[in-house]
Amino acid sequence: MSFLSFAWDWLKQPQQWHGPDGIPIRILEQLGYTALSLVIAALIAIPVGILIGHTGRGALFAVNLANAGRAIPTLGLLVLLAVTLGFSPLAWLVPLVLLAIPPILVNAYEGVAGVDPGLKDAARGMGMTPWQQIRKVEVPVAMPLIVLGLRTGAIFVVATATIAAYIGLGGLGRYIIDGLATENYGEVAGGAALVVVLALAVQAFFTGVRRLAVPAGVRQQGRPS
Amino acid sequence: MITFEGVTKRYPDGTVAVDHLDLEVPAGQTMVLVGPSGCGKTTTLRMINRLIEPSSGRILLDGQDIQRSNQSELRRGIGYVIQQSGLFPNRTIEDNIATVPLLIGWKKARARARARELMTLVGLDEQLARRYPYQLSGGQQQRVGVARALAADPPVLLMDEPFSAVDPIVRATLQDELIKLQAELHKTIVLVTHDVEEAIKVGDQVAIFRPHGHIAQVDSPERLLAAPADSYVENFLGFDRGIRRLSFLAASGLNLDDRTVVEEDTAASVAARAGRDTGEDWVLVVDAGRKPRGWAAVARLDSLPAGSPAREATLEPYGHTFSVHGDSLRSALDATVLSPAGRAVGVDDDGRVVGTTSYDRLRVAIHAAEQAADRSAAPGNGTAAGAQRQDTAAGTA
Amino acid sequence: MDWSAVPTYIWESAYLGIVPALLGLVISVPLGIACVRWKWLYPPVLSGASVLYALPSLALFIVLIPYTGLTDTTVIIPLTLFSLCVLVPNVVDGLRSVPEDVRQAATAMGFGALRRLAQVELPIAVPVVIAGLRVAVVSSISLASVGQLIGVSSLGYLIIDGYQRDFVTEILIGGGLIIALALVCDVLLVLLRRALTPWRPRRGRRERAQILIGDPAVAAQAGGAG
Numbered sequence: 001m002s003f004l005s006f007a008w009d010w011l012k013q014p015q016q017w018h019g020p021d022g023i024p025i026r027i028l029e030q031l032g033y034t035a036l037s038l039v040i041a042a043l044i045a046i047p048v049g050i051l052i053g054h055t056g057r058g059a060l061f062a063v064n065l066a067n068a069g070r071a072i073p074t075l076g077l078l079v080l081l082a083v084t085l086g087f088s089p090l091a092w093l094v095p096l097v098l099l100a101i102p103p104i105l106v107n108a109y110e111g112v113a114g115v116d117p118g119l120k121d122a123a124r125g126m127g128m129t130p131w132q133q134i135r136k137v138e139v140p141v142a143m144p145l146i147v148l149g150l151r152t153g154a155i156f157v158v159a160t161a162t163i164a165a166y167i168g169l170g171g172l173g174r175y176i177i178d179g180l181a182t183e184n185y186g187e188v189a190g191g192a193a194l195v196v197v198l199a200l201a202v203q204a205f206f207t208g209v210r211r212l213a214v215p216a217g218v219r220q221q222g223r224p225s
Numbered sequence: 226m227i228t229f230e231g232v233t234k235r236y237p238d239g240t241v242a243v244d245h246l247d248l249e250v251p252a253g254q255t256m257v258l259v260g261p262s263g264c265g266k267t268t269t270l271r272m273i274n275r276l277i278e279p280s281s282g283r284i285l286l287d288g289q290d291i292q293r294s295n296q297s298e299l300r301r302g303i304g305y306v307i308q309q310s311g312l313f314p315n316r317t318i319e320d321n322i323a324t325v326p327l328l329i330g331w332k333k334a335r336a337r338a339r340a341r342e343l344m345t346l347v348g349l350d351e352q353l354a355r356r357y358p359y360q361l362s363g364g365q366q367q368r369v370g371v372a373r374a375l376a377a378d379p380p381v382l383l384m385d386e387p388f389s390a391v392d393p394i395v396r397a398t399l400q401d402e403l404i405k406l407q408a409e410l411h412k413t414i415v416l417v418t419h420d421v422e423e424a425i426k427v428g429d430q431v432a433i434f435r436p437h438g439h440i441a442q443v444d445s446p447e448r449l450l451a452a453p454a455d456s457y458v459e460n461f462l463g464f465d466r467g468i469r470r471l472s473f474l475a476a477s478g479l480n481l482d483d484r485t486v487v488e489e490d491t492a493a494s495v496a497a498r499a500g501r502d503t504g505e506d507w508v509l510v511v512d513a514g515r516k517p518r519g520w521a522a523v524a525r526l527d528s529l530p531a532g533s534p535a536r537e538a539t540l541e542p543y544g545h546t547f548s549v550h551g552d553s554l555r556s557a558l559d560a561t562v563l564s565p566a567g568r569a570v571g572v573d574d575d576g577r578v579v580g581t582t583s584y585d586r587l588r589v590a591i592h593a594a595e596q597a598a599d600r601s602a603a604p605g606n607g608t609a610a611g612a613q614r615q616d617t618a619a620g621t622a
Numbered sequence: 623m624d625w626s627a628v629p630t631y632i633w634e635s636a637y638l639g640i641v642p643a644l645l646g647l648v649i650s651v652p653l654g655i656a657c658v659r660w661k662w663l664y665p666p667v668l669s670g671a672s673v674l675y676a677l678p679s680l681a682l683f684i685v686l687i688p689y690t691g692l693t694d695t696t697v698i699i700p701l702t703l704f705s706l707c708v709l710v711p712n713v714v715d716g717l718r719s720v721p722e723d724v725r726q727a728a729t730a731m732g733f734g735a736l737r738r739l740a741q742v743e744l745p746i747a748v749p750v751v752i753a754g755l756r757v758a759v760v761s762s763i764s765l766a767s768v769g770q771l772i773g774v775s776s777l778g779y780l781i782i783d784g785y786q787r788d789f790v791t792e793i794l795i796g797g798g799l800i801i802a803l804a805l806v807c808d809v810l811l812v813l814l815r816r817a818l819t820p821w822r823p824r825r826g827r828r829e830r831a832q833i834l835i836g837d838p839a840v841a842a843q844a845g846g847a848g
Contacts, residue, residue, distance in 0.1 A: 003684075073796075074764070075767050159679060162678050163771070195680075276729065311724045313746075357822075
């Protein structure tokens, strides 16, 4: 049987849609973890990234952060914290936030650092304070990349949260992990299919956000040549 | 020899870059295409090696239509030098120069040896051979570009604003070296520039383009300066045309005066008399080797105690000298203007004073030279090799 | 505690990390060349890559199970696709980074398109491609450990085993070795780049971090400039 038939067989069972282990709840849980981690990561990463981009200090750190973030095995981090912290929510929250920070930070940094130096010069020359420069010129121009960083971060979080089911987290990963444990491939497939759909939805959501949040003039110049 | 016959280049959006161009580039000479931005000179150049294909008309290279040759083969026989040099950053200097020879099948050793030969020819230290382009200055990179174009000894060399990206001092040096090179190699060179001074300095023939791909005049630089075809050409050549033209007239035609040249040990009174006898206020003092030392005012010589040598008078600097054999009337005129005495010092190849000139003598020489030039440029006297006048009635933008 | 199996795990992690990246490279070079040659091809390829990159690796492993079972291939295929997503923009960027005057000079000297690609454009693109390769290799090594959840063995085994036994040291060793392996591969690739590009100034321009981020859409955002 193919993946889709397995998944479909399981998904069309009405009981999957009810109760505490039901699909709607799990979806909400996954979205919840994602949103929470993303917000925390963004609150940390965006200001730091903007600051590094504006002042130019710590650029080396920013660039290498992405590489470092990529090298850390998600499963390892999750499992490590689970064992050392026990049932604390930090066991999953910290890894999710930590893994979301690099893309958000680096993109915010590159977005601000990549602003046309002529533009920055003009802003300084006009007498804008640094804060004004950031708020009125640098951030708007960096918007496409900042949102892109959020999108990448969101995707990382969705993927990590799925894996975090292994250490007991709820969400759609639950189906995958439980299904693997009970050798119920239908459940595994169903879970995987839902995760895929969710990931695509999150991707589409941020693509939409980008259209709305980015001022039209900036969007024009952002098109690939 | 390169011939353009009715060549037109029209782009899909309607712009006409080159319009029914007829032009003959004489073999073994430097033809400079010059004109304002967008006039079609670069397009014309790039049609020669088929980087751009004409919409209509023919281009003949040594009598053969270039359309009939294979593109790549045609290009391997034509050297191409561009503004940004286009050196391959991933190859050493010698491998860059050896590119075309290697392409046509030379053995590596032979190609590299040829590369080193060319490096010497264009004035590059051989030690740079194994370096990479990023390690060279702009001027050096341009020389490599020229060497690379010459590597397979192509009969034709195309140059597209080759010296525009370097600073003026380097540019002047490179221009001089190109002239020297051409004197040795006698390639058919087509050079595009927007700088009319460069065109005049470097070109044997200069084609001045109007906007939108018409030629206003094709002539030798000297003829252009002497007889511009219309006001467009005149404006393009810029002011000072008369004086600039003098650089094409040899200083050897000057009748120099040596009566007021005195050796430094001559008695001041004798020197002063030499000046008075010829009606001049200044006398040129020279040393034992007849090298110039400076101008002495007759009045000052008179004020010296009797018997003092001329050298003890206060001497004004003699300024620029001009070479009687090599320089032009323009140099002589320039030297005259700069001299406090209103007279210039003409020297021979060893730096020894031959005589002095004055505004009067210059006037005579200029007149004579111009008449001689006009006579030899008259139709039927066989100058301005083959260049054809273009239809100057074509409208301008 | 059976430590004798660790070298095998290291080898497996390396295998599962490097093979997808190399396969991705082999596919992305022709694909990238095509995207540069036929410009209209690039936007859809990029969109496809963006979408693909968004999918969690675990989900993709699972999708393949009915077809390739619980073997290495199940892990290698999705990781190859991820590597592809990263490498295609890099190949395209690398080729586009060839200065126009260099390309023109090559054509004017009589280089055919293929020769120009092989002797001039691809060599110049090497640094950018290797930057992408670094991302691909490091990501793959790290993601391969997730394959342990479906039983595909690698250093991830130490992590899972350590969790089940509450054995922190084992977890740390597993994770630490993964990171070390990734680091070693990264350094080797940097050395490879240095060896292949003696023609580059040592104090090179800082590599744009977007390319290192690996999100194809981000690469496209930055692409063309710099």
